[in-house]
Amino acid sequence: xxxxxxxxxxxxxxxxxxxxxxxxxxxxxxxxxxxxxxxxxxxxxxxxxxxxxxxxxxxxxxxxxxxxxxxxxxxxxxxxxxxxxxxxxxxxxxxxxxxxxxxxxxxxxxxxxxxxxxxxxxxxxxxxxxxxxxxxxxxxxxxxxxxxxxxxxxxxxxxxxxxxxxxxxxxxxxxxxxxxxxxxxxxxxxxxxxxxxxxxxxxxxxxxxxxxxxxxxxxxxxxxxxxxxxxxxxxxxxxxxxxxxxxxxxxxxxxxxxxxxxxxxxxxxxxxxxxxxxxxxxxxxxxxxxxxxxxxxxxxxxxxxxxxxxxxxxxxxxxxxxxxxxxxxxxxxxxxx
Amino acid sequence: xxxxxxxxxxxxxxxxxxxxxxxxxxxxxxxxxxxxxxxxxxxxxxxxxxxxxxxxxxxxxxxxxxxxxxxxxxxxxxxxxxxxxxxxxxxxxxxxxxxxxxxxxxxxxxxxxxxxxxxxxxxxxxxxxxxxxxxxxxxxxxxxxxxxxxxxxxxxxxxxxxxxxxxxxxxxxxxxxxxxxxxxxxxxxxxxxxxxxxxxxxxxxxxxxxxxxxxxxxxxxxxxxxxxxxxxxxxxxxxxxxxxxxxxxxxxxxxxxxxxxxxxxxxxxxxxxxxxxxxxxxxxxxxxxxxxxxxxxxxxxxxxxxxxxxxxxxxxxxxxxxxxxxxxxxxxxxxxx
DNA sequence: AGCGGTTCGGCAAACGATTGCAATTGACAC
DNA sequence: GTGTCAATTGCAATCGTTTGCCGAACCGCT
Numbered sequence: 001x002x003x004x005x006x007x008x009x010x011x012x013x014x015x016x017x018x019x020x021x022x023x024x025x026x027x028x029x030x031x032x033x034x035x036x037x038x039x040x041x042x043x044x045x046x047x048x049x050x051x052x053x054x055x056x057x058x059x060x061x062x063x064x065x066x067x068x069x070x071x072x073x074x075x076x077x078x079x080x081x082x083x084x085x086x087x088x089x090x091x092x093x094x095x096x097x098x099x100x101x102x103x104x105x106x107x108x109x110x111x112x113x114x115x116x117x118x119x120x121x122x123x124x125x126x127x128x129x130x131x132x133x134x135x136x137x138x139x140x141x142x143x144x145x146x147x148x149x150x151x152x153x154x155x156x157x158x159x160x161x162x163x164x165x166x167x168x169x170x171x172x173x174x175x176x177x178x179x180x181x182x183x184x185x186x187x188x189x190x191x192x193x194x195x196x197x198x199x200x201x202x203x204x205x206x207x208x209x210x211x212x213x214x215x216x217x218x219x220x221x222x223x224x225x226x227x228x229x230x231x232x233x234x235x236x237x238x239x240x241x242x243x244x245x246x247x248x249x250x251x252x253x254x255x256x257x258x259x260x261x262x263x264x265x266x267x268x269x270x271x272x273x274x275x276x277x278x279x280x281x282x283x284x285x286x287x288x289x290x291x292x293x294x295x296x297x298x299x300x301x302x303x304x305x306x307x308x309x310x311x312x313x314x315x316x317x318x319x320x321x322x323x324x325x326x327x328x329x330x331x332x333x334x335x336x337x
Numbered sequence: 338x339x340x341x342x343x344x345x346x347x348x349x350x351x352x353x354x355x356x357x358x359x360x361x362x363x364x365x366x367x368x369x370x371x372x373x374x375x376x377x378x379x380x381x382x383x384x385x386x387x388x389x390x391x392x393x394x395x396x397x398x399x400x401x402x403x404x405x406x407x408x409x410x411x412x413x414x415x416x417x418x419x420x421x422x423x424x425x426x427x428x429x430x431x432x433x434x435x436x437x438x439x440x441x442x443x444x445x446x447x448x449x450x451x452x453x454x455x456x457x458x459x460x461x462x463x464x465x466x467x468x469x470x471x472x473x474x475x476x477x478x479x480x481x482x483x484x485x486x487x488x489x490x491x492x493x494x495x496x497x498x499x500x501x502x503x504x505x506x507x508x509x510x511x512x513x514x515x516x517x518x519x520x521x522x523x524x525x526x527x528x529x530x531x532x533x534x535x536x537x538x539x540x541x542x543x544x545x546x547x548x549x550x551x552x553x554x555x556x557x558x559x560x561x562x563x564x565x566x567x568x569x570x571x572x573x574x575x576x577x578x579x580x581x582x583x584x585x586x587x588x589x590x591x592x593x594x595x596x597x598x599x600x601x602x603x604x605x606x607x608x609x610x611x612x613x614x615x616x617x618x619x620x621x622x623x624x625x626x627x628x629x630x631x632x633x634x635x636x637x638x639x640x641x642x643x644x645x646x647x648x649x650x651x652x653x654x655x656x657x658x659x660x661x662x663x664x665x666x667x668x669x670x671x672x673x674x
Numbered sequence: 675a676g677c678g679g680t681t682c683g684g685c686a687a688a689c690g691a692t693t694g695c696a697a698t699t700g701a702c703a704c
Numbered sequence: 705g706t707g708t709c710a711a712t713t714g715c716a717a718t719c720g721t722t723t724g725c726c727g728a729a730c731c732g733c734t
Contacts, residue, residue, distance in 0.1 A: 011690055022714045027692060034693080037712060054462045058404055059690035062395050063719055069445070087624075090427030097448050106465065108406070109444045111434050125391045128443065231623045260627040267629055286568045287424075290597040292604055292629040348720055359684045364722060371723075374682060396720035400689050 009051040018051075019044050030055055069106040070313065071129040072096055075138040076113050086229060086257060087285040088302070089135055092157065095306030096133065103314065105130075114140050120147050131313050133157070137168075137201060155313045157305065159202045160324045167316070168324045169308045173202055176298040176329035177209025180252040180280045183296070185214070187278050187337055189250030193223040195238065195262055196254025200229075203254040206282060210252050223248060227258055234258045238265035249277050250337075256281040256288045256297055263291065263336065278337035294334035301327055346388040355388075356381050367392055406443040407650065408466040409433055412475040413450050423566060423594060424622040425639070426472055429494065432643030433470065440651065442467070451477050457484050468650045470494070474505075474538060492650045494642065496538045497661045504653070505661045506645045510539055513635040513666035514546025517589040517617045520633070522551070524615050524674055526587030530560040532575065532599055533591025537566075540591040543619060547589050560585060564595055571595045575602035586614050587674075593618040593625045593634055600628065600673065615674035631671035638664055 009015050012030070016023045021044070028034040029044035048054075061068050072093065093109070100107045108129055112119060120143055124132070131153035137144055141164055144156060148166035160168045184192060194210055196203040211219045223246065227237035238261050253259035259281030263273050273279050273293060281288060284299035308325055315322045346352050349367070353360045358381070365371040366381035385391075398405045409430065430446070437444045445466055449456060457480055461469070468490035474481055478501055481493060485503035497505045521529060531547055533540040548556045560583065564574035575598050590596035596618030600610050610616050610630060618625060621636035645662055652659045 056690055057465050058399050062399050063691045087424050097446050107446045109434050109446045126394055128394050231627050264627045290568050290601045362683055393720050400721045
């Protein structure tokens with residue numbers, strides 16, 4: 001007979017009282033660690049189950065000096081609205097949630113507006129997480145580089161650059177850009193345009209790859225149209241471009257969302273895709289197959305990317321050696337080109 | 338002169354030693370609670386800043402008996418792939434992240450495959466969060482109802498029903514459906530079809546509202562096409578329907594993604610939108626304005642929804658009275674109808 | 675000098691777990 | 705009867721905070 005209301009078992013202490021053993025014994029029974037009589041362990045585990053008792057994760061983590069959570073950060077550096085709408089980042093987030101849950105970690109989501117150069121340091125020192133995954137380096141590569149020097153468990157989704165010390169997983173954007181170029185050439189397109197914000201490292205690499213896939217004499221002819229990532233902004237940029245008389249016969253867009261904007265704006269100006277103009281996107285978001293016409297695009301394998309990000313992070317947590325990884329993109333042919 | 342390496346200040350104890358005061362004083366200084374000499378407080382705060390010290394959130398939470406985190410759960414009940422791709426849920430997630438961060442709470446993201454009827458109880462008993470937001474009741478309303486009886490801080494995004502005890506925030510789906518019906522009638526459409534999975538409570542309400550917006554004699558004529566939510570599945574359903582000779586002149590789709598599938602499949606079968614067929618979607622996801630033709634749709638205010646969800650949850654945490662809320666939808670006219 | 679009233683800041687007990695160490699027990703051999 | 709050893713379990717310190725309670729110091733007043 002317990003002293004207090006035995007109805008609810010809140011702590012290991014309560015359970016110990018009921019079981020007539022010490023808290024250490026209960027702890028050992030429930031964590032399956034340490035030597036303990038088989039029979040005792042079984043008894044306590046059954047008792048715990050009967051009372052619907054589970055260990056308090058917060059206390060456990062405090063004692064063990066860990067948090068059991070991984071942060072996924074979305075820096076909103078130059079494009080405030082980007083991650084709100086970009087299906088690519090969101091799909092990535094979903095896969096990351098799955099991968100982390102599977103490993104018994106929680107996923108702490110945070111969107112950050114990078115302020116100054118110590119937002120990341122502040123976050124790390126708060127000690128809320130055991131590791132950090134950053135989706136998109138945005139314009140923060142200097143900050144990331146600095147932090148990476150003294151903080152290990154951090155992996156970034158995005159373009160790899162030899163200049164940067166931090167660990168990345170990302171699609172080979174240069175190769176992807178080159179694929180798009182070759183494809184448009186094969187389709188006989190010669191008057192080409194690239195739509196995207198080359199201030200974003202990933203997009204810059206796609207643009208550079210695009211140029212590198214063209215014969216030298218064509219490179220100077222490519223029109224670069226600066227388009228932000230949100231649907232609204234990229235539509236505006238494209239509409240302005242067409243209104244100003246732009247009439248390319250081949251377009252490579254930095255993302256599928258941008259490609260959709262371009263097609264919409266072009267249609268508005270009486271320019272038919274793919275009859276008069278071929279369009280190639282980047283990402284292969286799920287909706288790309290539903291556009292009218294369905295979108296030819298350079299596919300990034302999001303699921304594989306998420307898995308690699310998590311793998312790499314856990315190697316880091318286990319102090320194993322790691323290297324940045326580039327994933328090969330793939331051309332997906334549909335009717336827009 | 339400190340005994341140990343004074344280089345890193347890890348705990349309040351270290352800081353107390355350096356400052357020459359007791360830990361209680363440091364705690365009071367840093368939390369701005371309790372009476373403390375202004376000068377002392379300032380001094381300690383400066384010292385903390387100088388050493389880049391921040392309170393350990395885990396320990397703080399343990400002591401305070403809270404976790405500082407709110408869970409956002411995505412139940413994948415009947416539609417495995419839904420949340421992966423559905424831009425609506427993802428946009429919601431983004432706004433929730435902002436709202437919670439603003440209130441100083443962390444957002445713990447988890448996608449759950451509901452197993453049996455105690456997955457939610459198990460999650461709650463793990464004690465990792467102070468409250469729960471569930472996006473979409475999926476087919477779990479029985480479970481939610483049971484849990485709501487003994488667990489307060491939980492709010493669900495989705496359709497409200499008088500049958501359910503749990504707290505919801507959601508669009509008035511019935512009104513939205515009726516809007517779509519009236520709009521199609523105004524456009525002179527008489528041969529109507531609804532695309533969607535009416536096993537999902539929200540979609541069922543949209544369908545019901547749609548019917549209620551029609552004159553009685555038309556209701557029986559409406560074709561109900563069962564389409565799942567993923568782009569692939571809904572495209573297949575629509576393609577099969579058109580291949581089977583379906584030729585409606587007005588379509589109301591349960592979501593924008595479904596509407597896009599319908600337009601794509603229709604185009605494939607030589608059916609032009611909006612000339613031969615008007616299409617109305619639901620959600621107004623950012624991409625809806627970029628479809629070809631741009632999509633007429635019933636808009637849900639996601640940002641307001643997220644804010645209300647969080648507001649309601651915190652009222653519950655503060656034991657204030659709350660009631661479920663329905664948000665008025667809005668018809669957004671574009672060229673698909 | 676003595677007294678009541680403020681302020682300030684320290685002591686130590688929590689929060690709910692883990693774990694090194696030591697104590698207890700029983701079996702067994704000498 | 706005593707010593708040894710292994711198996712099992714308990715004690716108590718610890719993780720980094722918060723906070724009720726109490727004592728010390730100081731103030732002005734009689």
